[in-house]
Amino acid sequence: MDFGVIIKAVISLALISGALSVIISISESVLNNYGTCELDINNGSKVLSVKGGSSLLSSLANERIFIPSACGGKATCGLCKVAVLEGAGPLLLTEEPYITQEERAQHMRLSCQVKVKTNMKLLIPDELFNIKEYICELVGMDDMTYDIKRLRMKLPLGEEIHFKAGQFMQFYTKPYGKVKEEVFRAYSISSKASEHDHLELLIRLVPEGICTTYVHTALKVGDKVRLSGPYGDFYLRGEGCDELIMIAGGSGLAPIRSLVYDVIEKGLPHKMRFFFGANTLRDLYYMDEFAQIEKDYPQFTFIPCLARPEPEDNWQGQTGFVTVALEEQVDNAEKKEAYLCGSPGMLNACITILKNKGFTDDTIFFDKF
Numbered sequence: 001m002d003f004g005v006i007i008k009a010v011i012s013l014a015l016i017s018g019a020l021s022v023i024i025s026i027s028e029s030v031l032n033n034y035g036t037c038e039l040d041i042n043n044g045s046k047v048l049s050v051k052g053g054s055s056l057l058s059s060l061a062n063e064r065i066f067i068p069s070a071c072g073g074k075a076t077c078g079l080c081k082v083a084v085l086e087g088a089g090p091l092l093l094t095e096e097p098y099i100t101q102e103e104r105a106q107h108m109r110l111s112c113q114v115k116v117k118t119n120m121k122l123l124i125p126d127e128l129f130n131i132k133e134y135i136c137e138l139v140g141m142d143d144m145t146y147d148i149k150r151l152r153m154k155l156p157l158g159e160e161i162h163f164k165a166g167q168f169m170q171f172y173t174k175p176y177g178k179v180k181e182e183v184f185r186a187y188s189i190s191s192k193a194s195e196h197d198h199l200e201l202l203i204r205l206v207p208e209g210i211c212t213t214y215v216h217t218a219l220k221v222g223d224k225v226r227l228s229g230p231y232g233d234f235y236l237r238g239e240g241c242d243e244l245i246m247i248a249g250g251s252g253l254a255p256i257r258s259l260v261y262d263v264i265e266k267g268l269p270h271k272m273r274f275f276f277g278a279n280t281l282r283d284l285y286y287m288d289e290f291a292q293i294e295k296d297y298p299q300f301t302f303i304p305c306l307a308r309p310e311p312e313d314n315w316q317g318q319t320g321f322v323t324v325a326l327e328e329q330v331d332n333a334e335k336k337e338a339y340l341c342g343s344p345g346m347l348n349a350c351i352t353i354l355k356n357k358g359f360t361d362d363t364i365f366f367d368k369f
């Protein structure tokens with residue numbers, strides 16, 4: 001073939017594809033320009049004008065209405081549900097696993113997946129309007145184990161936080177390294193609910209995890225950190241029950257610590273047994289503190305369980321998975337409630353045992369992560 005013809009064909013193709021990409025980008029900007037949309041909240045009790053095109057979750061956050069969310073909008077936590085009566089379009093595939101038939105009837109949607117494209121009518125529970133944003137100073141960062149750090153954050157002077165022991169905050173990162181955008185993740189509050197001027201979180205490093213790598217490698221004492229909250233329904237019920245069975249693994253200790261202090265400080269009569277599951281001695285932390293609480297408050301018993309103690313650990317305590325200790329030491333569910341926090345695998349195994357002993361969905365409370 002003539003060389004000139006080939007050159008002409010290549011140039012024509014380049015021109016056509018260039019023209020196509022211009023057309024696509026113009027039509028995208030026209031199609032995605034949803035203009036200003038009205039969000040009618042709770043039958044007109046609040047009406048917001050927002051720029052269309054973003055997720056409902058972030059549009060509400062921009063208006064300082066914070067919907068619970070743990071996965072940063074990846075449709076993996078299912079926490080960001082909001083009732084959308086009008087304007088959400090059909091349920092998306094990404095939402096389906098999280099919305100039950102009953103919730104579909106109530107028009108529940110994942111606010112991180114629904115895009116604001118038109119006027120919408122929403123129902124948002126009143127308690128979510130109490131959720132605030134806090135810009136805190138990181139005043140302490142300690143290694144609790146080789147992979148868990150405790151962050152201590154001071155609220156701005158004059159500001160207070162009121163939360164129920166067991167609840168969590170959303171923690172926002174800043175762009176760092178190759179991560180160009182802010183992300184946010186959920187972290188249970190480990191400090192006492194009676195302390196209103198600061199917050200503590202326990203953050204375990206997840207290899208390759210965006211937020212935990214930020215915390216473990218980029219964050220420094222003295223930095224400002226952005227948090228919102230409090231969120232969640234993992235908190236003490238306790239009515240009509242005599243004993244609280246508490247179970248945690250890893251950083252799941254965080255909300256349990258807050259719960260233990262809550263019971264003690266409120267002078268509640270409940271007995272507490274705290275089963276803490278870990279692999280080896282190096283995964284245990286807060287040991288001295290819980291031993292001291294045991295001494296000071298006979299109503300509290302601490303049972304650390306090591307699944308795989310090393311010979312050099314010289315471990316004299318409970319050995320085996322936390323499920324073994326539960327099986328052996330919890331006889332029945334009579335006048336008991338269970339509070340669990342940790343990995344889905346551990347929690348599912350524990351919940352099966354608890355149910356075999358007579359605990360029901362009404363007496364088991366948990367946060368899985």
Ligand SMILES: Cc1cc2nc3c(=O)[nH]c(=O)nc-3n(C[C@H](O)[C@H](O)[C@H](O)COP(=O)(O)OP(=O)(O)OC[C@H]3O[C@@H](n4cnc5c(N)ncnc54)[C@H](O)[C@@H]3O)c2cc1C
Nearest residue numbers: 070185186187188202203204206209210211212251254369
């Ligand atoms: C209600 C609630 C409370 C929580 N409280 C705490 C807490 O007190 N302390 C704490 O450390 N974490 C807590 N988490 C988990 C936390 O929100 C993050 O999911 C976790 O820190 C990982 O975030 P990341 O950005 O580092 O990882 P991502 O960038 O989100 O994830 C990176 C990769 O790691 C995987 N991954 C994510 N999480 C885990 C995990 N836990 N273990 C193994 N692999 C994982 C993901 O599938 C992904 O492939 C809580 C979660 C929820 C829902």
Ligand code: FES
Nearest residue numbers: 069075078080112
């Ligand atoms: S924010 Fe996690 S599912 Fe929407």
